[in-house]
Amino acid sequence: MIRRSPFTFAPWLLAGPGALFFFGLVILPLCLTVILSFHAYDHSKGIQDTFTLSHYAAVVTDEYYLSIFLRTLRISALTTLICAAIGVPEAYILSRMRDPWRSVFLLVIIGPLLVSVVVRAFGWSMLLGSQGILNQALHLLGLPSAKILYTETAIVIALVHVMLPFMVIPVWTALQKLDPMVEAAAWTLGASRFTALRRIVMPQVSLGVLSGSLIVFGLSASAFAVPALLGGRRLKMAATLVYDEYLQELNWPLGAAIAIIVLVANLCIMLAYNRMIEVRARRTLG
Amino acid sequence: MAFLNLEQVSKDFGPVTAVCNVSLGIEKGEFVSLLGPSGCGKTTTLQMIAGLVEPSGGRISLDGRDITYEKPNRRGLGVVFQSYALFPHMTVAENVAFGLEMRRVPRSERNERVREALSLVQLASFADRYPRQLSGGQRQRVAIARALVISPPVLLLDEPLSNLDAKLREEMQFELRRIQRKVGTTTIMVTHDQAEALSISDRVVVMEAGRMTQVDAPYRLYEQPSNAFISSFVGKTNLLAGKWRRNGASAYVEIKGISLEAPIADLSDAAPVMLSIRPEKILLREPGAGRLDGRVTNRFFLGSQWLFTIETVAGTMTVAIPNQGGDPPLEGSAVGLDWTLTNLRVIPDTANL
Ligand SMILES: Nc1ncnc2c1ncn2[C@@H]1O[C@H](COP(=O)(O)OP(=O)(O)O)[C@@H](O)[C@H]1O
Ligand SMILES: [Mg+2]
Numbered sequence: 001m002i003r004r005s006p007f008t009f010a011p012w013l014l015a016g017p018g019a020l021f022f023f024g025l026v027i028l029p030l031c032l033t034v035i036l037s038f039h040a041y042d043h044s045k046g047i048q049d050t051f052t053l054s055h056y057a058a059v060v061t062d063e064y065y066l067s068i069f070l071r072t073l074r075i076s077a078l079t080t081l082i083c084a085a086i087g088v089p090e091a092y093i094l095s096r097m098r099d100p101w102r103s104v105f106l107l108v109i110i111g112p113l114l115v116s117v118v119v120r121a122f123g124w125s126m127l128l129g130s131q132g133i134l135n136q137a138l139h140l141l142g143l144p145s146a147k148i149l150y151t152e153t154a155i156v157i158a159l160v161h162v163m164l165p166f167m168v169i170p171v172w173t174a175l176q177k178l179d180p181m182v183e184a185a186a187w188t189l190g191a192s193r194f195t196a197l198r199r200i201v202m203p204q205v206s207l208g209v210l211s212g213s214l215i216v217f218g219l220s221a222s223a224f225a226v227p228a229l230l231g232g233r234r235l236k237m238a239a240t241l242v243y244d245e246y247l248q249e250l251n252w253p254l255g256a257a258i259a260i261i262v263l264v265a266n267l268c269i270m271l272a273y274n275r276m277i278e279v280r281a282r283r284t285l286g
Numbered sequence: 287m288a289f290l291n292l293e294q295v296s297k298d299f300g301p302v303t304a305v306c307n308v309s310l311g312i313e314k315g316e317f318v319s320l321l322g323p324s325g326c327g328k329t330t331t332l333q334m335i336a337g338l339v340e341p342s343g344g345r346i347s348l349d350g351r352d353i354t355y356e357k358p359n360r361r362g363l364g365v366v367f368q369s370y371a372l373f374p375h376m377t378v379a380e381n382v383a384f385g386l387e388m389r390r391v392p393r394s395e396r397n398e399r400v401r402e403a404l405s406l407v408q409l410a411s412f413a414d415r416y417p418r419q420l421s422g423g424q425r426q427r428v429a430i431a432r433a434l435v436i437s438p439p440v441l442l443l444d445e446p447l448s449n450l451d452a453k454l455r456e457e458m459q460f461e462l463r464r465i466q467r468k469v470g471t472t473t474i475m476v477t478h479d480q481a482e483a484l485s486i487s488d489r490v491v492v493m494e495a496g497r498m499t500q501v502d503a504p505y506r507l508y509e510q511p512s513n514a515f516i517s518s519f520v521g522k523t524n525l526l527a528g529k530w531r532r533n534g535a536s537a538y539v540e541i542k543g544i545s546l547e548a549p550i551a552d553l554s555d556a557a558p559v560m561l562s563i564r565p566e567k568i569l570l571r572e573p574g575a576g577r578l579d580g581r582v583t584n585r586f587f588l589g590s591q592w593l594f595t596i597e598t599v600a601g602t603m604t605v606a607i608p609n610q611g612g613d614p615p616l617e618g619s620a621v622g623l624d625w626t627l628t629n630l631r632v633i634p635d636t637a638n639l
Binding site: 181182186190200204 | 336365369375384388436
């Protein structure tokens, strides 16, 4: 038997490096950003050492910023919805596959994660551009060309492609925990395949869908590479807006204020969503 | 034709033959057990009847209707799964009501039937609990209620008691039999526990490696096992290998240089056989007064009986003697073993042919 001393160092030593990293790379920059967002800014003299709320006031009263926030919300919600619509059936089919195929297709789904988002965004811009493969194909068929690149559609398509694994994997994990005989039991009681899916399987993977959609929504709302490359200069989302404020306008305090607002908004939406669904699911699934 | 009929039913999983040419007729109201060691194809057979596994060959018919390839949701059979497979996100009452809901039974009738089914399994006060709030025995009864509430023509049970501890299992055996008697549903139960199969079934089907080897009433199965595997799998037995010899109107078996009188059997001279005799059919006598002499090497007290291990020239034998309150032979003492000839079974030894 190991005798436990009243104070053991092992847990602290093990948790230490992680906590240090978290503090140094997340908490500290976040605090600095919050502080920065309250600094005044002057176009000729740069950042001033005086306290102001003007950046926040400017952001919440300006149509321009609000429209970008709204677009970010719209695109993220749509991406999440489409990811769920594609990812849940995909995960179900995956979980019902026999073994060599299951591993192969799991790799196919996770594989894209190994390729940089920038590379994939460029891939989409080549496909969707005015001289891209899609428009060439439409041209060959004698159809009018479609303008997709630099629209919200292009951003959503690419985001769905990037985010799909983050939906499939949690749902697949939830399905793995399901007793396959539970579905069979529903069939023997007279349920069709579809009814069994809707009434028996879906409610039990709802927590997987919940965590998947939280990840997808959060990552979409803060996505940078995809909107930057497929949205063009004018179609901005929250992250590209912050980038512009920092590096084009050089108005760091305003950029910081926008970043904090996006963070808080994102947090509120996700917490509310989480509460709404989790409370219901936890009550029945335990 | 029987109510539920299996004709030459087989199932191959790739190169593995899980079930091979099973033919079985089950009458209405019967309680039949499929008994066999793990991996012998019991679950596969049951799932073919339920429609969850498609047979590779053969025919299954229910009440004259061919259901071999019918979808499980159109067969209307009640199935209790080994893992119970309750719906974890539904209450007990919702679980039981599910099958009625699928049949579009009106709500008021549905509530009434759910209540009846739950009181049949003595769980009326648990209607609003979730499965995770129930013990193993209660979950099992919910599964039975859920399967019975749809009034299925046949109830299929896959090792329904194997997840329960010994005492509860015994109680549930009687419970299961009581429910089946009361409802009168034709029932097929899969089990690997011979005592369970013997105690509650009308007939027992023994399966070995995907084949059906004997179908009989429990007591006949016990008294007249058709091969050496069954005689040792169903209850305990002493098996002695030897050569069968005919001698005019009588017969004997040569075992390691001695001969024991044996019943007449339809065998050729010098055929290799197994002599089988149950431990409780052997009587202890004074040395020299029985058919075979031996020496007690071990004795175990089991409360209702004594169990002896006795070393004889023919081999080690197990003997069970009811506890009459007296003092039985000590370890090391010499005894004689005796039995009635009709209790000795001669089984052709196919393994040594
Ligand atoms: N889905 C399956 N795929 C491949 N082999 C299977 C499958 N189901 C069962 N088997 C094989 O069939 C045989 C019988 O299985 P099963 O019917 O489950 O046995 P039991 O219920 O008697 O323990 C076993 O050898 C098992 O490995
Ligand atoms: Mg089994």
